[in-house]
Amino acid sequence: MITRIVTIDDDINTLKSLEQLLELKKFKVFPHLTVNDAMNNFDKDDPHIAIIDFYLDDITGVELMKKIHQRNPDIPVIILTASREINTAIESIKAGAYHYLVKPVQPDELYSTIDKLVESQRLKEENLRLKNELTAKYRFENIIGKSAALEEMFAILAKAVQTKSTILITGDSGTGKELVARAAHYNSPRKDHPFIKVNCAAIPESMLEAELFGIEKNVATGVAMRPGKFELADGGSIFLDEIGDMAPSTQAKVLRVLQEREVERIGASAPRKVDIRVIAATNIDIAKAVEEKKFRQDLLYRLNVFHIHIPPLSKRKDDIPLLAEHFIQKYSKENGMEPKKIEQEAMEYLSNRDWPGNIRELENTIERAIGISDSDMIKVCDFDQGIAFRSPAKSATVLPPVGLDGKSLDDIVADFEKDIITNALVENRWKQNKTAEQLGISERSIWYKIKKLGIDMKKVDSEE
Numbered sequence: 001m002i003t004r005i006v007t008i009d010d011d012i013n014t015l016k017s018l019e020q021l022l023e024l025k026k027f028k029v030f031p032h033l034t035v036n037d038a039m040n041n042f043d044k045d046d047p048h049i050a051i052i053d054f055y056l057d058d059i060t061g062v063e064l065m066k067k068i069h070q071r072n073p074d075i076p077v078i079i080l081t082a083s084r085e086i087n088t089a090i091e092s093i094k095a096g097a098y099h100y101l102v103k104p105v106q107p108d109e110l111y112s113t114i115d116k117l118v119e120s121q122r123l124k125e126e127n128l129r130l131k132n133e134l135t136a137k138y139r140f141e142n143i144i145g146k147s148a149a150l151e152e153m154f155a156i157l158a159k160a161v162q163t164k165s166t167i168l169i170t171g172d173s174g175t176g177k178e179l180v181a182r183a184a185h186y187n188s189p190r191k192d193h194p195f196i197k198v199n200c201a202a203i204p205e206s207m208l209e210a211e212l213f214g215i216e217k218n219v220a221t222g223v224a225m226r227p228g229k230f231e232l233a234d235g236g237s238i239f240l241d242e243i244g245d246m247a248p249s250t251q252a253k254v255l256r257v258l259q260e261r262e263v264e265r266i267g268a269s270a271p272r273k274v275d276i277r278v279i280a281a282t283n284i285d286i287a288k289a290v291e292e293k294k295f296r297q298d299l300l301y302r303l304n305v306f307h308i309h310i311p312p313l314s315k316r317k318d319d320i321p322l323l324a325e326h327f328i329q330k331y332s333k334e335n336g337m338e339p340k341k342i343e344q345e346a347m348e349y350l351s352n353r354d355w356p357g358n359i360r361e362l363e364n365t366i367e368r369a370i371g372i373s374d375s376d377m378i379k380v381c382d383f384d385q386g387i388a389f390r391s392p393a394k395s396a397t398v399l400p401p402v403g404l405d406g407k408s409l410d411d412i413v414a415d416f417e418k419d420i421i422t423n424a425l426v427e428n429r430w431k432q433n434k435t436a437e438q439l440g441i442s443e444r445s446i447w448y449k450i451k452k453l454g455i456d457m458k459k460v461d462s463e464e
Contacts, residue, residue: 003118006030006047008038008064009080010056014103018051021107027114035059035067042071049117054081054088062095069096076117080105143176143183144326145319149311153180160306161188166258168303169281171310174358177281178241180308184279185237193236196229201242208250210266219267230263230274237277243303244282244289251296258302278303313355313362320351323359327366328378335370335448342378349380371448374441418453421446430457 005027009015015031022029030045032038035056038045050068054061065077076098081088089100099113143150160167161184169177178197185195203211214228229238240246246254257263258278262271280303289295313320324347332339355361369382421435428434436446450457 002026002028003049003114004028004030004045004047005049005051005114006032006038006042006045007051008032008035008056009053010034011053014053014080014105018105018110021105021110022114025111025114035064039067039071042068047075048121049078049114050075051078051080054079054092062092062097065092065095065097076121078113078117139183139187143179144322145316146322147311147316147318149316150319153308153310156306156308157184157187160184160308163306164277165305166278166280166303167306167308168286168300169279169308169310170286171281171283172312172358173283174360175310175312176359177283177310178239180310181237181239181241181279181281185239185277188237188277190236190277194233195237195239196233197239197241198229199241201245205247205250208246209253212250213253213263214265216265216267216269228263228265230257230276231272233276234274235276237279240278240280242282243280244284244286244295248294248296251299255296255299255302258299313358317351320355320362321347323362324350324366327363328370331367331370337370338376340370340373340376340378343380346378346380346383349383368452371452372441372445374445414453417449418455421449421453422455425450425455 005022007015007018007022007029009018009031010033012033015033019029019031030041030047032041035058050065052061052064052068056064061077061079061081065079068075068077077096078099078101079089079092079097080101080103082103084102092100098117101109101113143154157180167181167184169180171177181197182195185191198212200208210228212228212230214231215223215226217225219225240254257274257276260271261275262273264271286295286300290297290300324342328342329339350362350365357364365383369378373379373382421439424435424438425432428438432446432450433443436443439446449455
């Protein structure tokens with residue numbers, strides 16, 4: 001996009017000089033000698049930037065800037081003047097000017113100022129685009145499902161998002177707690193402010209306090225000052241995922257944040273006020289954890305203002321066909337394919353499974369089926385009964401017992417499948433077409449499986 005710049009100066013020489021300098025950099029310039037001419041053509045010029053003289057007939061540059069901002073408050077203004085008085089510069093900047101340049105304008109300074117301004121505008125537009133995309137992505141209607149359980153969840157969520165109260169989300173792993181947390185934020189008045197996620201189970205207990213509350217400078221040699229997640233979320237929302245795994249000592253400090261709305265960095269002498277919405281989630285039985293003295297009851301009371309429970313997929317069978325179709329569209333597109341269809345028998349197979357891994361397990365199953373299927377129709381045989389159970393005679397690998405080393409069935413199947421394909425690749429000197437032929441699948445499927453299972457094709461060089 002070509003940057004459009006309007007210039008306003010009652011000195012014809014300055015106006016021509018600016019026009020020549022700016023056109024050298026391929027900017028589109030709209031020069032005006034009078035304020036009336038500039039304002040009459042403002043909508044037609046549709047500028048991205050305005051460069052205006054501070055001293056104009058009957059009006060100052062600051063007054064003109066206000067007129068421009070009445071028409072479009074997002075247009076940055078650069079003020080020009082022959083005066084080197086610092087007061088003039090301060091007045092312009094305080095009034096809202098982006099920058100201040102002294103006449104005669106130096107080309108390097110002009111170009112540097114506009115380059116920084118254009119980059120700043122680009123980043124601002126990119127941030128706005130990303131925010132709009134996030135808001136659209138996490139609209140309530142993008143949470144797939146029509147079951148009664150989900151409708152009840154939506155009813156509570158719609159009320160919760162309009163308040164500042166805390167939200168507690170419970171449900172099994174893989175049910176979509178983070179998706180609901182993000183939807184709560186991006187459908188609330190806080191949507192233009194930060195959404196900060198903290199996985200309490202993934203951060204060691206010794207580090208979690210510093211992560212949440214931050215560290216003051218000079219706490220210890222070599223330790224840099226940094227704000228905590230609560231401070232970074234100021235004005236927005238903080239998502240405390242897996243809060244049930246938080247240590248009691250840290251729970252006490254989080255309770256104080258909820259009560260006082262202030263945080264204190266490690267080593268600080270005074271607390272800092274924060275305006276945050278806390279959204280917490282856990283997959284454990286939080287009431288049982290309170291009974292067992294593993295979770296503070298007073299903290300649960302503070303968190304549980306709005307309680308949203310996401311039922312397991314086994315309790316929302318009506319949602320499985322909708323979710324399956326959504327994931328088929330998603331992964332067909334990601335793999336550059338026309339959207340596949342699914343046989344009725346295959347859909348019934350999906351609907352009748354219990355899905356202990358919930359939506360995450362269903363999604364992984366669909367993704368795998370998209371890669372395995374050799375036709376435009378997904379069949380029952382494209383699901384878990386895939387090539388992992390069709391080993392060639394030469395690859396006599398024994399299937400390990402279910403539950404080995406605490407692995408899930410999906411992990412065991414994936415490991416077994418990886419062994420079969422790797423063995424076949426070695427036998428065929430890492431030739432994917434010959435390996436696919438030996439295994440009785442398409443070259444596209446073998447490519448997909450190599451990528452999905454993380455088989456290291458760099459071994460080709462060492463084998464050859």
